[in-house]
Amino acid sequence: VLNDQFCLESGNRAFWNQFKSSQFPIGKDLFNNLNISVETKAEIKALLNDTLQDHPTLNKIEVVCELPEIGKVVLSLSSSLIQWKALGANAILLSFENITERRINEEKLQLASNVLSSNLNGIMITDANANIIEVNPAFTEITGYEKLEVIGKNPKLLGSGHHSKEFYTHMWN
Numbered sequence: 699v700l701n702d703q704f705c706l707e708s709g710n711r712a713f714w715n716q717f718k719s720s721q722f723p724i725g726k727d728l729f730n731n732l733n734i735s736v737e738t739k740a741e742i743k744a745l746l747n748d749t750l751q752d753h754p755t756l757n758k759i760e761v762v763c764e765l766p767e768i769g770k771v772v773l774s775l776s777s778s779l780i781q782w783k784a785l786g787a788n789a790i791l792l793s794f795e796n797i798t799e800r801r802i803n804e805e806k807l808q809l810a811s812n813v814l815s816s817n818l819n820g821i822m823i824t825d826a827n828a829n830i831i832e833v834n835p836a837f838t839e840i841t842g843y844e845k846l847e848v849i850g851k852n853p854k855l856l857g858s859g860h861h862s863k864e865f866y867t868h869m870w871n
Contacts, residue, residue, distance in 0.1 A: 699782060700790040704728050704746055707782065707789060716768075716796065728792075733764035742775065749777040749790050760797065772798045828852050 699708040705727050729739060738761045745759055758776040765771055774795040782789035814821055820837035824830050830848045838845055841856060848855065857866070 699780070700728060700746065700792055701782075701785060702750055702788065702790075704743070704790075707785065713794065716794070734761065738762065745775060745777055746790055746792070749779050750788070752779050752788075770798075771796055772801045822848075822853060824853060 699706075701707050705725055707724065729742075732739075732742075734742070741759055742761060745757075749757075757778070758774060760772060760774050762770065762772050774797045776793045778791050780789055780791045781787075814823075814832070814834045817834055818836055820840040821834040822830055822837055823832040830851055830853060833843075833845055833848060837843075841848075843855075854866070
């Protein structure tokens with residue numbers, strides 16, 4: 699919970715566990731403890747100011763920060779205006795969600811997707827039961843099979859008759 703000067707008034711147990719009490723002392727300006735760019739600071743202040751005006755046009759944003767003892771994180775921030783009895787005034791309830799791992803995984807998936815789709819070699823991905831779950835465009839061009847024709851099928855359908863059973867066993871292993 700932040701007051702109208704963006705100073706920390708309170709935090710729940712999850713907040714203190716995530717951010718360590720020494721990082722965000724009660725009564726201190728939130729921005730003194732965030733190592734963020736000028737642009738990011740402006741984004742957060744816009745979110746908080748809109749919330750104070752009771753008409754948030756930005757109710758959720760994502761920011762990258764460097765936090766003491768934690769390091770670089772991606773945070774999803776959302777805010778809402780509340781009546782804080784301890785202050786006798788309106789306050790801002792600011793929710794933090796650390797989405798760093800999610801963003802890293804999304805980047806990895808995007809990279810894998812780019813490699814799969816742009817590779818000139820035919821690529822086929824199977825599950826543990828040897829069912830085809832994905833192929834790239836080069837695969838369809840090389841084999842003549844459309845993607846939907848092979849999804850869920852066993853790679854044996856590609857047998858050309860030019861290779862021995864041992865060849866395919868070795869390739870599968």
